[in-house]
Amino acid sequence: MISNKVIEIIMKIVGDENVITSKEERLCYAYDSTPNAFLPDLVVRPGSTEEVQSIVRLANEHRFPLIPRGTGTGLSGGSLPVMGGVVMDLTRMDKILEIDEENLVAVVEAGVITYKLQEEVEARGLFYPPDPGSLKTSTIGGNVAENAGGPRAFKYGVTRDYVLGLEVVTPEGEIVSVGGKTVKSVTGYDLIRLYTGSEGTLGIITKIYLRLIPKPEAKKTMMVSFPRLDDAARSVTEIIKRGIIPVTLEIMDDRTIQCVENHKKMGLPLDVEAILIIEVDGPRLLLDGQAQLIAELCQNNGAQQVRIAETDEEREKIWAARRAVSAAVVQIKPTKISEDIAVPRMAIPEMVRRLKEIARRYQLDLVIFGHAGDGNLHPNILCDQRDHDEMQRVEKAIGELFKAAVELGGTLSGEHGIGTMKAPYLKLEIGEAGYDVMMKIKKALDPNNILNPGKIFWSENNG
Numbered sequence: 001m002i003s004n005k006v007i008e009i010i011m012k013i014v015g016d017e018n019v020i021t022s023k024e025e026r027l028c029y030a031y032d033s034t035p036n037a038f039l040p041d042l043v044v045r046p047g048s049t050e051e052v053q054s055i056v057r058l059a060n061e062h063r064f065p066l067i068p069r070g071t072g073t074g075l076s077g078g079s080l081p082v083m084g085g086v087v088m089d090l091t092r093m094d095k096i097l098e099i100d101e102e103n104l105v106a107v108v109e110a111g112v113i114t115y116k117l118q119e120e121v122e123a124r125g126l127f128y129p130p131d132p133g134s135l136k137t138s139t140i141g142g143n144v145a146e147n148a149g150g151p152r153a154f155k156y157g158v159t160r161d162y163v164l165g166l167e168v169v170t171p172e173g174e175i176v177s178v179g180g181k182t183v184k185s186v187t188g189y190d191l192i193r194l195y196t197g198s199e200g201t202l203g204i205i206t207k208i209y210l211r212l213i214p215k216p217e218a219k220k221t222m223m224v225s226f227p228r229l230d231d232a233a234r235s236v237t238e239i240i241k242r243g244i245i246p247v248t249l250e251i252m253d254d255r256t257i258q259c260v261e262n263h264k265k266m267g268l269p270l271d272v273e274a275i276l277i278i279e280v281d282g283p284r285l286l287l288d289g290q291a292q293l294i295a296e297l298c299q300n301n302g303a304q305q306v307r308i309a310e311t312d313e314e315r316e317k318i319w320a321a322r323r324a325v326s327a328a329v330v331q332i333k334p335t336k337i338s339e340d341i342a343v344p345r346m347a348i349p350e351m352v353r354r355l356k357e358i359a360r361r362y363q364l365d366l367v368i369f370g371h372a373g374d375g376n377l378h379p380n381i382l383c384d385q386r387d388h389d390e391m392q393r394v395e396k397a398i399g400e401l402f403k404a405a406v407e408l409g410g411t412l413s414g415e416h417g418i419g420t421m422k423a424p425y426l427k428l429e430i431g432e433a434g435y436d437v438m439m440k441i442k443k444a445l446d447p448n449n450i451l452n453p454g455k456i457f458w459s460e461n462n463g
């Protein structure tokens, strides 16, 4: 509970209109994109770094949890107040401060929507590649805090690869600036990397310097279907071996294809084990040749059908199938548990086999799609949160799928972070010693456990 005295001080810092006390409005902040809900005691919407700093200091003085939040699109429970406290909504800090076309750097406040920045830079012939599926609603601050990836990560990397500098309010209320507009910087410890992906547990990110690159001239998209999943995986490797780095290499399994086709007739083949959506970008002159070579490689590897988009409309149709996945799978059952493992690329077929076997054993409906180039798969379990027995089976299946990913040399999370959803499994991947190092960092930087408690490190009190 937050005392009236503290609420009054917070109102003085940010203005009454930027403090949410009513239960109805607080409810909007009880959710992210996981099926869980935790009601915050209060919501505050600061408008400047100094306001953030004052609230963090107050939280230390009065020992209440502070949970940074962008737009709540997170898929690991990161922005939920699992131990109560104050949710800090950073979306008022939404200014693009500078687009420096000479140095190829954008400077933004944390609450800028990812797509808005991309539109702004693309209008100037520049490019900010990280493209989480949520880019039209997520914030850059949230992307940095989660080190978000996206379909373009295989060629262009993830958010981390574009962060040149950060302004961060530390858990004890200091303002730290690291990095800036230089491409290189090796001054002391790499704090940028430490804060990037720290899921709101080590600092509140207020300002971000992002690297930009020139916008590729053109792109070419194709959809390839494979009767056998192994052939799809082998094709991916061969494309890369031939020196072509596609910008996206998306994969959809048979059950995902069925769900999409049931939801909206798109003419997808229902007799195949996998579909790849492949996109290449770069100088226009090179793209036809690359697309032809990819088509040949896929055909030599057992592809059933290759569709190369010749127009923007055809390209749009191909991507519509991929974009329809989220909407299609929620038609099947009301709850979707969206996982995010990554394995070495060549382990994809084995991982898919194990996933299907786990789903069969626990009698669960499972769809698998993801980024084949990165080995990053999103197994989604379709279930009903109200069915206690089913949810128990889901929990067991999730434990097994994480174990399988680690056994195959993979990781619990390719891009969605640990949050609360994967906290119980963290040691499975990093072991006791790794956990201990991470915990020591958290304790050293946040001795009062103010920032986002209950995340990453699992505890009985997680809620």
Ligand SMILES: Cc1cc2nc3c(=O)[nH]c(=O)nc-3n(C[C@H](O)[C@H](O)[C@H](O)COP(=O)(O)OP(=O)(O)OC[C@H]3O[C@@H](n4cnc5c(N)ncnc54)[C@H](O)[C@@H]3O)c2cc1C
Pocket: 032, 033, 067, 068, 069, 070, 071, 072, 073, 074, 075, 077, 078, 079, 090, 110, 131, 132, 133, 134, 137, 138, 139, 140, 141, 142, 143, 144, 145, 146, 147, 148, 149, 150, 151, 199, 200, 201, 203, 204, 205, 206, 326, 415, 416, 452
């Ligand atoms: C439909 C859909 C598709 C998605 N696709 C992808 C994808 O392709 N790739 C991918 O990586 N993710 C994806 N996500 C997950 C999610 O969108 C990303 O994790 C995104 O980066 C979260 O941004 P947000 O602004 O919503 O942050 P929130 O969900 O509000 O917060 C996420 C975490 O970041 C912390 N945080 C937020 N802002 C700050 C800040 N300024 N300072 C410190 N900590 C902060 C929060 O405490 C929390 O731990 C998807 C989600 C959905 C719903």
